[in-house]
Amino acid sequence: MQRVGMNAFAFVLYLSLPGASAYMSRYSCNTTADLFKRQGLTSETFLCAPYVNYTVACDLDDDPALGFNPSCNNTFAVQVYANFERALSVYSCRDYSRIWTCDNCTVAYKRWLCSALFRKCNQDYECPENFTSETLMQDFGSLADADSAGTNARAIPDCVMKTCQDVCYDVVRKCPVHLEFRCPPVKDLREYDIRTCNNLERPSTDNVNALSSASSPACPRC
Numbered sequence: 107m108q109r110v111g112m113n114a115f116a117f118v119l120y121l122s123l124p125g126a127s128a129y130m131s132r133y134s135c136n137t138t139a140d141l142f143k144r145q146g147l148t149s150e151t152f153l154c155a156p157y158v159n160y161t162v163a164c165d166l167d168d169d170p171a172l173g174f175n176p177s178c179n180n181t182f183a184v185q186v187y188a189n190f191e192r193a194l195s196v197y198s199c200r201d202y203s204r205i206w207t208c209d210n211c212t213v214a215y216k217r218w219l220c221s222a223l224f225r226k227c228n229q230d231y232e233c234p235e236n237f238t239s240e241t242l243m244q245d246f247g248s249l250a251d252a253d254s255a256g257t258n259a260r261a262i263p264d265c266v267m268k269t270c271q272d273v274c275y276d277v278v279r280k281c282p283v284h285l286e287f288r289c290p291p292v293k294d295l296r297e298y299d300i301r302t303c304n305n306l307e308r309p310s311t312d313n314v315n316a317l318s319s320a321s322s323p324a325c326p327r328c
């Protein structure tokens with residue numbers, strides 16, 4: 107049981123390693139309607155339905171380590187989420203924090219998982235419907251730029267919007283420390299960002315009730 111749980115965390119670590127081979131090299135921007143059709147989903151069976159209502163950047167290739175394609179994959183999302191819930195059930199959800207409960211942790215984790223598996227296409231760029239890191243290099247010429255923090259911005263093509271840092275740190279804040287969920291250091295902006303970023307149209311998961319009401323704040327192009 108522990109072991110199954112740990113697979114979810116191996117996946118977490120894997121996600122924080124941009125630059126892993128074949129990571130984000132060939133992408134396609136798909137609508138959620140397209141995902142529903144291809145995967146036979148409904149808003150009841152789509153795990154990320156409350157979070158993902160935007161054009162999604164899907165990797166076109168299998169992950170060589172996993173042997174299948176985890177990107178935009180609802181079956182995989184459901185599996186990882188179930189593993190997480192199993193791992194969480196090992197801990198006493200009563201006494202790990204005076205503020206947070208396992209429900210709060212689960213909500214934060216789900217939001218993060220959805221952001222990681224269903225990346226948002228960055229509509230601020232005239233991105234082609236499908237694209238590779240190489241074509242983007244020619245089109246925008248900016249992939250190799252180092253950012254002000256001195257990290258390499260190559261990790262994520264400009265057509266894929268980075269996830270808001272808070273989406274990750276929300277999980278660290280709200281989940282039992284023993285789960286050892288980690289985010290990249292705040293200065294590492296390869297995968298996460300703080301200004302223009304995907305927060306899944308939810309400013310924070312602090313208010314669970316606000317989460318279920320579908321109103322999205324000003325979001326010019328989504």
Ligand SMILES: *[C@@H]1O[C@H](CO)[C@@H](O)[C@H](O)[C@H]1NC(C)=O
Nearest residue numbers: 134136140141144164177178
């Ligand atoms: C996204 O669309 C492309 C073609 O436009 C398709 O090959 C791919 O399978 C789609 N991805 C998903 C996850 O539906």
Ligand SMILES: *[C@@H]1O[C@H](CO)[C@@H](O)[C@H](O)[C@H]1NC(C)=O
Nearest residue numbers: 137138139158159160161328
């Ligand atoms: C968002 O949801 C609405 C209603 O379900 C749907 O009509 C629309 O196509 C969705 N937008 C995207 C970008 O998936």
Ligand SMILES: *[C@@H]1O[C@H](CO)[C@@H](O)[C@H](O)[C@H]1NC(C)=O
Nearest residue numbers: 174175176179181182183185
């Ligand atoms: C989606 O993930 C499951 C594992 O959860 C895997 O068996 C399946 O092959 C994946 N789908 C694709 C299209 O790779």
Ligand SMILES: *[C@@H]1O[C@H](CO)[C@@H](O)[C@H](O)[C@H]1NC(C)=O
Nearest residue numbers: 132133134166235236237238
């Ligand atoms: C992009 O789509 C076009 C037509 O849909 C196809 O010919 C081309 O091979 C695709 N490119 C990639 C990189 O998938």
Ligand SMILES: *[C@@H]1O[C@H](CO)[C@@H](O)[C@H](O)[C@H]1NC(C)=O
Nearest residue numbers: 206207209210311312313314
């Ligand atoms: C934490 O979860 C509980 C149970 O779902 C909820 O009542 C409470 O509002 C949540 N706390 C915050 C600050 O969102």
